[in-house]
Amino acid sequence: MKTLPLLVTAIVFGLMGCSEKVADQSASLSTASPRSALCTSSKSPAGSMAVDLGNAENLIEQGRAWIKHARLQSDPGFYLNAGACADLALALDPANAHALEVRGHVLMNLHDFAGAHALATTLVAREPTRASAHGLLADAELELGDYDRALATTQRQLSLHPDMGAHARASYLRWLAGDQAGARRLITAALVDRDPQDPEAAAWTVVEAGNLYWHAGDLVAADAIYQEALRWLPGYPSALFGRARVALAQGEPQRAIAALEKSLQQKPLVETAWLLGDAQAAAGDAESAAASYLSAEKIGRRGDRMMLASFLAAKDRNADEALRLADAESRTRSNVYLDDIRAWALYRLGRYREALDASERALRLGTPDARLLFHNGAIRLALDDTVAGTRKLEQALALNPHFDAAAAAQARAMLVQADKNSTEQSLSAGDVEIPDPAFPGAGS
């Protein structure tokens, strides 16, 4: 026992002797909460408003201001600032409904739909007459694929407080379900409540109205409405995108390119870079188009896997990855567009039966979107269901013949091919009657 101290001392000094100077990895990250830094960042949108970290109401106002700022700046990072303010307010007052609502909107925008749904459900249960809580709940329900509940919840919101947001939400839901007239009526009601003090919200709603006309193939009306949005908020990226889409459909790629470059500068989205590539290709600039498509991929990889999947499948650049991305996205949300992307990726991979199942789910509500119909038609043709396939393609082209320059051309070619195949089959079967080569509505 007496030799033990010597032994321990020897071990310790031995350690000293043989030890190397290890890299200092001990500077662990500060455990202090970064919330106050995020909430009160010097880039505070409320300008000179001093944030009182001990005042829940003050923190909630700051959180709302950050949400507004995120929308105006098209920078989702500001939602982190808003979330920090909400968390600080909730630390002071855990039951504060306003703070919970700010938190819910942050969760929605950061794609935590399940979290937003749980929070909104609690909020609605606690305050059943709070219209905005119903709005939040409806958005979460829709993203999680529960259309019927979303519709019912929006109806309750409309009954409680029929404002611009409630009408716009109801309009979109009606459109998703194929009720174009109802959707237009509701968006018109939404536009009545436009507030000049909030041009971004007004411009957003006007663009939603324009989209209804675009999907119906009414280019002139859609363009006029997008212009109206730009009057509310000059340079508004979504309106510029809408106008570019119309310009391309009208055969003016240069005008489309100018608008898309401006839009992309402010709000880098996959769909904007994608359409820019299409416009450049239409203008004969293949090199710029290729660069824009690469840019679309790069943007998608920076946080928008759903649109990246859509792009990769549509352009047949990497169907495997598109499917993987869509499957990953389906772990957080479920909607008709995600089903459609999965369907098209499966089609590209030659898995037609699965593709049809997914496409049927995409069309389950009767959404009047030519792209969904085109995909369904193409898949059916691949499965030799010529009659239903051609009908869907015709419906797509009849609804909006300009829905996508490349896809619309593909749809027309498919119809011609289907017609040719049908004729050849008839002839080889000994049927001497030669049918009309054009299907009704094809190419319209």
Added chain:
Amino acid sequence: MTRWLRLFFLSALLLPTLVGAHSVGLSRGEYALAGAQVQATLAFARDELAAAFPTSDQDRDGDLSEQELAAAQPDLSAVLLQTVVIEADGSACPGSVISLAAVEGNGVEIGMRFECAEPPQSLQLRFELFGQLSFGHRHLAHQAGTPADATAVLFETEARWQLASGEHAPVGDNASIFGLGITHILTGYDHLVFLLGLVLVGRRLTPLLVLVTAFTAGHMISFGLAALDMVVPDPGIIEPLIALSIAYVGVENWLVRDLSHRWMLAFPFGLLHGFGFGGAMRELAVPADQLLPSLLSFNLGVEAGQIAVLAVMLPALWCLRRFAVFEQYGTQVLSGLIVVAGVGWFVERVVG
């Protein structure tokens, strides 16, 4: 705030969020200036790095395993060295990536070191990694030694940050470093348990004082060596040995009653424990010219904390010994608990 402004902000919540934003990442960086050297510890979410560097995600599961991370280290390091830049007085300081490891909770911790030519008068961080990360990514940058609320929020269009340097370099005054020393000992439960084990069987004051002095001398020596970066043993070896020393003291308490020679054991064990304190001192990243006073302050804080603990512990033990039950069983039971704690910490530190 005026009523209209309140309504203006409120309307942001009324619109549907049908067109969602992107998922947004958040990273953190702790930057410590010590003389002419800047140490940075960065923390990222693994899935965000996997998306930013898709070739590193070999199995394409959207995450980076430890193996994938190890394989990607050269490429990641090259990108980090190009995009995380420390400028001293207008010139970029040569950097190196000194560690890159997966950490609990979907994290990756990256250690970087920048060697500037001399202690800078002006120090700036350029964080240019945003172009690779998710849109809207935020980097929370904090300089060691400054208050927590001095954290800067950096993003793509605000990617530069001025760190405090020169005469404004954060060190913390000696009083606050003294306080940190006290806090460190009071929250270092393994050291407190060891201290209890050492004094548990002592009855007479003189051998107890010799014992505690030997332990203190031991840990002051090794603490100084570690804090001055002269001897920095691997914590992977030191920490389990500290745990074993606790278990050993517990076992020995069952066997000895005479403390007269125990100081010979307390001294080398003190050396072991001092290396543990040294790590905490290095976290402060004190500039070289202020190292000695800071070291002294921290050490005094540790000793003050230890005296405070003994001031409570020894009278309590003396009181308890008045009870026959404690005399008969208390020491054995407490020693048993000390052994259990020591063995538990040992297993945790070896396995964990």
